Amino acid sequence: MSEILARLAAVEEENRQLRQEVEALRRDHADHRETVGREIASDRRRITALETPAPALREKTAEDHVNRLFSEMRRLNIRQTTAKDAARLLGVSKPLIDKLKPYLATDPRFLILRDPHHKQRHLIRLAGT
Known part of the structure; x- marks a missing residue:
């Protein structure tokens, strides 16, 4: 029985570590999405500026x-x-x-x-x- 309890404790510890890793990956993914979103917005602004025709001659x-x-x-x-x-x-x-x-x-x-x-x-x- 003590062997089963020790094994259960080890599985629970492994489960806790996996949850922490998943949570860290989620935070990294959210940060990455935010960074990519800012880069996309910046690229769109640059593209729009390039596509805007030069002002006509007064x-x-x-x-x-x-x-x-x-x-x-x-x-x-x-x-x-x-x-x-x-x-x-x-x-x-x-x-x-x-x-x-x-x-x-x-x-x-x-x-x-x-x-x-x-x-x-x-x-x-x-x-x-």
């Missing part, structure tokens, strides 16, 4: 750039230029000039033409010349 800013381009081309007696060279004239980036193209196309002082020597390039030409 009309006033675009007008200022177009006017400045016109005056620089007149001052330097340049009849036509590429977007890359226009960016250099204004001291801005080429993507900004690409955003200006719709404003240049509607401005009667400019013509936007395809470059006959290059498939993908456009030329910005002064209309009066």
Whole structure:
């Protein structure tokens, strides 16, 4: 009988240790889920920021750039230029000039033409010349 009681005590002790281990695993799992949840939320914020389009060019800013381009081309007696060279004239980036193209196309002082020597390039030409 004492052998059975000793064995029962050993089984109960093993059961208690297993319960402690299970509880520790549950706490670790909860911590891990919380950490993963924060990482997912952070990733979603970063992805949303990347997917958000760049703000459109303000009309006033675009007008200022177009006017400045016109005056620089007149001052330097340049009849036509590429977007890359226009960016250099204004001291801005080429993507900004690409955003200006719709404003240049509607401005009667400019013509936007395809470059006959290059498939993908456009030329910005002064209309009066």
